[in-house]
Amino acid sequence: MRIEVLTIFPEMFDSPIKSSLLGKARDAGILEINVTDIRDFATDKHRTVDDTPFGGGAGMVMKAEPIDRALEKIAEGLENPRILLTSASGRKFDQKMANELSREESIIIICGRYKGVDERVLELHPIEEVSIGDYVLSGGEVAALTMIEAVARLIPGYMGKIEAGENDAFAWGILGFPNYTHPQEYKGLKVPDVLVSGHHAKIDSFRRRSALKKTLQNRPELLEKIELSDTDKKFLEEIKNENK
Numbered sequence: 001m002r003i004e005v006l007t008i009f010p011e012m013f014d015s016p017i018k019s020s021l022l023g024k025a026r027d028a029g030i031l032e033i034n035v036t037d038i039r040d041f042a043t044d045k046h047r048t049v050d051d052t053p054f055g056g057g058a059g060m061v062m063k064a065e066p067i068d069r070a071l072e073k074i075a076e077g078l079e080n081p082r083i084l085l086t087s088a089s090g091r092k093f094d095q096k097m098a099n100e101l102s103r104e105e106s107i108i109i110i111c112g113r114y115k116g117v118d119e120r121v122l123e124l125h126p127i128e129e130v131s132i133g134d135y136v137l138s139g140g141e142v143a144a145l146t147m148i149e150a151v152a153r154l155i156p157g158y159m160g161k162i163e164a165g166e167n168d169a170f171a172w173g174i175l176g177f178p179n180y181t182h183p184q185e186y187k188g189l190k191v192p193d194v195l196v197s198g199h200h201a202k203i204d205s206f207r208r209r210s211a212l213k214k215t216l217q218n219r220p221e222l223l224e225k226i227e228l229s230d231t232d233k234k235f236l237e238e239i240k241n242e243n244k
């Protein structure tokens with residue numbers, strides 16, 4: 001997969017894309033990430049990328065021209081890239097969208113800054129606005145990195161056996177189950193017996209029940225969106241009774 005990022009702060013990507021699994025995936029050739037400075041596509045000697053808003057008001061707006069020129073240049077070498085623009089007013093990014101994007105050959109992510117970008121950029125290119133959540137960041141760089149991390153771990157071959165994505169939160173449509181590692185007892189707190197029993201069916205059942213419990217506590221609305229088995233329903237009944 002190839003990911004092209006357009007930003008006025010390319011240095012914000014330096015260490016994140018070199019570290020950890022993202023760095024390894026790049027070294028292994030599974031993922032190519034290129035970062036382009038939008039200022040390189042400005043047309044004046046001051047490399048201006050922003051200007052005052054028509055209609056007045058505080059703040060600056062990212063000019064259409066440098067972004068348009070950068071997009072034209074980058075899209076040249078790509079076949080049907082998905083073009084995303086980070087925006088607090090975009091479609092909400094979630095695991096489903098991460099899955100969908102992980103199947104793309106190429107993705108371009110434009111990072112907004114200031115009050116956002118001149119709206120005409122959206123008319124010139126098939127751009128999808130994407131938000132990572134209902135809060136406002138100062139720029140799209142962290143949002144882009146968030147999406148890159150979520151998408152990259154779904155690319156086949158990215159994680160190998162070290163970390164299996166099938167156990168992730170949301171893989172089942174609900175939250176993840178709790179994990180424990182050595183020592184078996186810490187400050188008087190023991191790892192649940194079932195996890196050291198070696199009984200795989202019981203372990204699976206414990207994990208499913210724990211995941212359901214966490215979902216009921218933290219994100220109950222998710223339970224309405226998935227198909228619950230009879231065992232799930234029984235677990236949830238028990239959990240609700242424990243809480244009474």
Ligand code: SAH
Nearest residue numbers: 086087088112116131132136137139140143
């Ligand atoms: N005035 C704008 C906020 C601009 S914040 C508004 O009310 O929507 C500056 C930039 O940060 C935005 O252009 C966008 O690219 C990025 N950004 C802010 N919040 C974001 C979010 N929740 N998800 C993705 N990008 C976001």
